[in-house]
Amino acid sequence: MTGVRLTVNGSTHEADVEDRTLLVHFIRENLRLTGTHIGCDTSQCGACVVLLDGRAVKSCTMFAAQASGSEIVTIEGVAKDGQLHPVQEAFREHHGLQCGFCTPGMILTAIDMIRRKPQLDRQTIREELEGNLCRCTGYHNIVNAIEAAARTMAEAA
Amino acid sequence: MIPYPFTYHRPNSLAEAEALLARLPDAKLLAGGHSLIPAMKLRLASPAALIDISRIADLSFIRRAGDTISIGAAVRHFEVADSEMVHKAIAALASLVEEIGDPAVRHMGTVGGSVANNDPAADYPAAVLALGATIRTNQRSISADDFFTGMFSTALEDTEILTAVDFPIPKRAGYVKFANPASRYAMVGVFVAETAGGVRVAITGAAPCVFRSSEMETALAQSFAPDAVASIAIRPEGMNSDIHGSAEYRAHLVTVLAKRAVAVALRSSGGPHG
Ligand SMILES: Cc1cc2nc3c(=O)[nH]c(=O)nc-3n(C[C@H](O)[C@H](O)[C@H](O)COP(=O)(O)OP(=O)(O)OC[C@H]3O[C@@H](n4cnc5c(N)ncnc54)[C@H](O)[C@@H]3O)c2cc1C
Ligand code: FES
Numbered sequence: 001m002t003g004v005r006l007t008v009n010g011s012t013h014e015a016d017v018e019d020r021t022l023l024v025h026f027i028r029e030n031l032r033l034t035g036t037h038i039g040c041d042t043s044q045c046g047a048c049v050v051l052l053d054g055r056a057v058k059s060c061t062m063f064a065a066q067a068s069g070s071e072i073v074t075i076e077g078v079a080k081d082g083q084l085h086p087v088q089e090a091f092r093e094h095h096g097l098q099c100g101f102c103t104p105g106m107i108l109t110a111i112d113m114i115r116r117k118p119q120l121d122r123q124t125i126r127e128e129l130e131g132n133l134c135r136c137t138g139y140h141n142i143v144n145a146i147e148a149a150a151r152t153m154a155e156a157a
Numbered sequence: 158m159i160p161y162p163f164t165y166h167r168p169n170s171l172a173e174a175e176a177l178l179a180r181l182p183d184a185k186l187l188a189g190g191h192s193l194i195p196a197m198k199l200r201l202a203s204p205a206a207l208i209d210i211s212r213i214a215d216l217s218f219i220r221r222a223g224d225t226i227s228i229g230a231a232v233r234h235f236e237v238a239d240s241e242m243v244h245k246a247i248a249a250l251a252s253l254v255e256e257i258g259d260p261a262v263r264h265m266g267t268v269g270g271s272v273a274n275n276d277p278a279a280d281y282p283a284a285v286l287a288l289g290a291t292i293r294t295n296q297r298s299i300s301a302d303d304f305f306t307g308m309f310s311t312a313l314e315d316t317e318i319l320t321a322v323d324f325p326i327p328k329r330a331g332y333v334k335f336a337n338p339a340s341r342y343a344m345v346g347v348f349v350a351e352t353a354g355g356v357r358v359a360i361t362g363a364a365p366c367v368f369r370s371s372e373m374e375t376a377l378a379q380s381f382a383p384d385a386v387a388s389i390a391i392r393p394e395g396m397n398s399d400i401h402g403s404a405e406y407r408a409h410l411v412t413v414l415a416k417r418a419v420a421v422a423l424r425s426s427g428g429p430h431g
């Protein structure tokens with residue numbers, strides 16, 4: 001067992017976990033934050049993406065112990081005071097989801113993408129989505145949503 | 158997809174990491190974890206202990222000394238891609254790193270892990286070999302030509318820790334990969350560099366281990382132009398053949414990508430004075 005200390009969506013959690021506990025399992029099973037999904041066994045789908053110290057990472061490819069000491073944001077921590085995040089709002093507005101399975105990872109990837117590259121064009125958005133698979137939408141409306149969110153956020157800044 | 162049990166250790170210094178590696182039986186170093194953890198989840202790897210070196214400050218630097226860019230083993234892919242120093246000095250290296258996997262992979266994966274792992278389809282080994290880099294470890298320095306010894310194998314001993322890679326700044330260089338559309342690893346990648354020691358061409362993805370093409374190097378030494386390699390056919394014997402592509406297909410790609418890599422090198426402004 002190993003002691004981990006993680007700040008998740010602003011609150012700090014301390015726990016003793018098995019050393020082999022993956023971060024995604026810690027988030028889902030210990031913290032019961034089930035918005036972070038598991039969609040593959042090969043680190044390729046991005047359904048499990050969370051922000052680790054502000055950066056998009058695949059929580060299925062990291063042990064909770066590795067993340068100890070860091071700050072994590074999951075999809076549950078994105079809306080503030082009942083207000084959807086501009087990226088969430090844009091996914092809703094532009095029909096950027098169908099079944100919604102990929103959506104938490106898509107939204108956190110988009111937030112990270114807009115932070116790094118505020119001036120996003122459509123080609124860049126598609127390249128940046130390399131690590132996120134969607135089985136439903138064909139990506140078109142996801143790209144529309146991210147493009148719109150980047151614009152809204154640039155105007156608000 | 159849960160790995161076999163192991164114990165996790167996070168040393169604060171290289172000395173602590175060395176001591177753990179010497180003391181713990183069947184231990185493995187953990188850097189970005191983006192090769193090792195997928196393998197552990199599939200239970201293809203089952204180390205008894207993991208020694209996490211990713212937060213050791215002494216392994217995390219990018220610096221330039223004269224005509225060499227030195228990158229610490231724990232430097233993550235995104236840090237190399239974001240480094241203005243690397244872009245200016247070795248643009249081909251920066252663009253290679255920008256195309257590894259996806260953003261989340263680049264936020265975790267490290268140069269030390271990539272080079273030590275020597276995946277036949279990985280990108281970094283092509284840069285290390287073509288640029289004639291020097292691999293630094295806690296025990297010695299190893300030249301790129303002696304480092305990559307076969308599929309997933311290197312000259313590193315079990316108790317050896319890769320600490321940095323020193324990349325000599327080339328006169329010009331270019332890297333082009335044909336990425337596997339699913340994994341983004343190289344189906345084939347060709348890195349061409351005009352270095353102080355002559356022209357070097359390294360090929361990854363095509364064979365079980367990164368290798369140089371002396372035929373292409375000789376041709377490019379005479380004339381550094383895409384046409385110089387256009388008629389050099391690489392023999393498919395010994396090339397990888399799998400569901401993604403046959404040996405013949407990969408051999409063909411080598412010539413195509415070598416031409417393109419030379420064109421990229423000719424366009425690049427990177428160099429000691431660039
Ligand atoms: C979805 C996905 C896509 C990817 N696409 C690409 C791609 O397009 N191109 C590409 O090149 N790679 C790709 N990768 C691999 C990625 O770049 C890995 O991060 C990298 O190969 C390994 O680096 P790491 O830091 O994660 O190493 P780890 O997984 O932590 O370690 C790998 C191995 O190296 C050893 N090791 C680590 N550090 C050291 C050290 N300092 N000294 C000695 N031994 C050490 C470990 O013990 C282990 O055996 C991809 C990975 C994923 C999951
Ligand atoms: S569950 Fe993490 S990448 Fe698929």
Ligand code: FES
Nearest residue numbers: 098102134135136
């Ligand atoms: S909306 Fe169903 S997987 Fe993307």
